[in-house]
Amino acid sequence: ALIITDECINCDVCEPECPNEAISPGDEIYEIEPSKCTECVGHYDTPQCVEVCPVDCIPKDPDHVESEGQLMEKYKKLTG
Ligand code: SF4
Ligand code: SF4
Incomplete structure (x- = not known):
């Protein structure tokens, strides 16, 4: 997963x-x-x-490091 850092200016374009x-x-x-x-x-x-x-305040979350395979598994679960 990625994480948003406190440099975020709440511009709302990402959501x-x-x-x-x-x-x-x-x-x-x-x-x-x-x-x-x-x-x-x-x-x-x-x-x-x-x-x-x-x-540019959205790096990889060091507390949620995932492989490509794990991310694809998550995608499959989320999309059913
Ligand atoms: Fe994660 Fe993509 Fe959503 Fe960003 S846009 S939070 S990378 S799923
Ligand atoms: Fe914050 Fe999202 Fe705007 Fe980046 S795009 S500054 S994370 S609201």
Whole structure:
């Protein structure tokens, strides 16, 4: 999964781009629900939130490191 850092400026452009509806406005900055983020595996070649974020504040989450295979499994579960 990816994570949004505190550099987020709450611009809201990432939320509608997420194919898994993993992004939502948190108390102070936008947040990614790790169980729903496939790093866009299954949907796109690149993470769509990273593509649009104007301040590049969406790195890989070191607490949720996943292989391509694990991300694809998550994608299959989410899409049924
Ligand atoms: Fe959503 Fe893809 Fe960003 Fe994960 S990487 S939060 S699935 S847009
Ligand atoms: Fe925050 Fe980047 Fe999403 Fe804008 S695109 S809300 S700056 S994470």
